[in-house]
Amino acid sequence: xxxxxxxxxxxxxxxxxxxxxxxxxxxxxxxxxxxxxxxxxxxxxxxxxxxxxxxxxxxxxxxxxxxxxxxxxxxxxxxxxxxxxxxxxxxxxxxxxxxxxxxxxxxxxxxxxxxxxxxxxxxxxxxxxxxxxxxxxxxxxxxxxxxxxxxxxxxxxxxxxxxxxxxxxxxxxxxxxxxxxxxxxxxxxxxxxxxxxxxxxxxxxxxxxxxxxxxxxxxxxxxxxxxxxxxxxxxxxxxxxxxxxxxxxxxxxxxxxxxxxxxxxxxxxxxxxxxxxxxxxxxxxxxxxxxxxxxxxxxxxxxxxxxxxxxxxxxxxxxxxxxxxxxxxxxxxxxxxxxxxxxxxxxxxxxxxxxxxxxxxxxxxxxxxxxxxxxxxxxxxxxxxxxxxxxxxxxxxxxxxxxxxxxxxxxxxxxxxxxxxxxxxxxxxxxxxxxxxxxxxxxxxxxxx
Ligand code: PNW
Numbered sequence: 521x522x523x524x525x526x527x528x529x530x531x532x533x534x535x536x537x538x539x540x541x542x543x544x545x546x547x548x549x550x551x552x553x554x555x556x557x558x559x560x561x562x563x564x565x566x567x568x569x570x571x572x573x574x575x576x577x578x579x580x581x582x583x584x585x586x587x588x589x590x591x592x593x594x595x596x597x598x599x600x601x602x603x604x605x606x607x608x609x610x611x612x613x614x615x616x617x618x619x620x621x622x623x624x625x626x627x628x629x630x631x632x633x634x635x636x637x638x639x640x641x642x643x644x645x646x647x648x649x650x651x652x653x654x655x656x657x658x659x660x661x662x663x664x665x666x667x668x669x670x671x672x673x674x675x676x677x678x679x680x681x682x683x684x685x686x687x688x689x690x691x692x693x694x695x696x697x698x699x700x701x702x703x704x705x706x707x708x709x710x711x712x713x714x715x716x717x718x719x720x721x722x723x724x725x726x727x728x729x730x731x732x733x734x735x736x737x738x739x740x741x742x743x744x745x746x747x748x749x750x751x752x753x754x755x756x757x758x759x760x761x762x763x764x765x766x767x768x769x770x771x772x773x774x775x776x777x778x779x780x781x782x783x784x785x786x787x788x789x790x791x792x793x794x795x796x797x798x799x800x801x802x803x804x805x806x807x808x809x810x811x812x813x814x815x816x817x818x819x820x821x822x823x824x825x826x827x828x829x830x831x832x833x834x835x836x837x838x839x840x841x842x843x844x845x846x847x848x849x850x851x852x853x854x855x856x857x858x859x860x861x862x863x864x865x866x867x868x869x870x871x872x873x874x875x876x877x878x879x880x881x882x883x884x885x886x887x888x889x890x891x892x893x894x895x896x897x898x899x900x901x902x903x904x905x906x907x908x909x910x911x912x913x914x915x916x917x918x919x920x921x922x923x924x925x926x927x928x929x930x931x932x933x934x935x936x937x938x939x940x941x942x943x944x945x946x947x948x949x950x951x952x953x954x955x956x957x958x959x960x961x962x963x964x965x966x967x968x969x
Pocket of ligand 1: 543688689
């Protein structure tokens with residue numbers, strides 16, 4: 521257990537937790553919600569580790585008041601949730617479904633009443649199935665549809681949301697959803713999935729314009745980043761590291777910050793049309809950074825279809841996901857962003873950071889998760905170090921408030937500060953919840969060091 525006093529953060533530093541719609545809401549057939557690609561995928565045999573689906577998940581749709589009370593008790597200043605596109609437009613196009621907007625309207629009001637700033641992500645991977653049937657993110661039209669949906673949400677919530685996030689982790693959506701097929705929609709196109717990158721970024725740029733027209737912002741995107749550790753010291757190893765860095769860290773950032781696509785990625789003029797890069801580079805107010813771990817990269821074996829090979833980074837404790845616990849990687853990543861993009865880098869918020877452990881209530885009915893406390897303590901200290909390095913970090917959101925439905929891992933991975941018993945939906949704060957509450961209280965509102 522950490523014993524050193526918590527680091528201090530600048531006044532106004534945003535303390536938050538994150539969730540996403542399909543992972544917590546359930547109520548998939550209520551109030552006119554349409555089907556998403558994740559409903560289809562989860563209901564297809566063999567796709568999810570435990571055969572589970574998000575049909576009920578944490579039943580947050582019916583229990584959101586209780587969950588807002590948990591946020592208030594934690595003392596966070598912000599809550600990052602996602603809006604389910606199929607609740608707003610069941611078929612992905614057309615007028616808004618009022619009952620869908622009503623749910624998020626109530627959630628936003630309840631958050632504000634509890635003193636918690638609503639941070640809304642417009643897209644956390646739950647594409648309306650009819651849009652996938654029309655080509656999904658391989659189709660340019662989906663970008664236009666996304667902006668029209670953003671407009672509908674902004675028209676209703678634009679007066680109260682304190683930070684807008686267009687897309688969550690377009691890299692993971694492209695690579696696991698359309699590249700390797702581990703996520704919905706389950707397509708296996710490898711590098712032929714690149715148009716999915718461009719159409720998501722184009723959708724982001726068009727949505728930024730829609731949000732600017734309707735709201736005072738601020739506007740962000742949440743990218744997943746992983747510092748690259750080159751394993752091996754040959755030129756081929758270094759070239760593999762650079763190739764992976766272009767794909768994971770630069771493909772979704774260079775064009776946002778006005779540099780166009782990295783060499784060797786998107787050059788096809790039938791995909792990238794005149795004017796697109798200017799749309800994508802519309803200024804954003806905040807760059808959301810989701811960080812979990814560094815990636816080990818080395819030269820591929822001969823005949824590999826990929827220009828790199830991924831390998832475990834050794835020398836760290838590991839989570840239940842077998843991900844290394846590497847807070848130094850967060851400091852390294854923030855330094856890399858600042859060093860690579862310089863003054864073009866907007867202020868940063870850590871929009872996800874967290875870990876899965878095999879948490880179960882003990883004989884006392886409580887969940888003791890000292891590993892998660894150590895994880896959060898280490899990563900907060902890494903953010904403090906990055907601030908001292910001169911990176912403008914404005915907030916830190918823990919993934920996640922609740923144990924929830926972890927995509928292809930189903931219910932087998934628990935990321936929450938609050939334990940959920942899925943049989944009863946009982947919520948039990950873990951010891952990390954109490955630790956974070958006390959840490960926020962001890963650091964909140966202090967003057968900058
Ligand atoms: C993120 N990977 O997903 C998501 O934004 C969350 O919805 C998710 O629950 C959380 O991280 C924990 O996994 C990721 O394979 C999924 O590298 C997979 C990967 C990374 C992030």
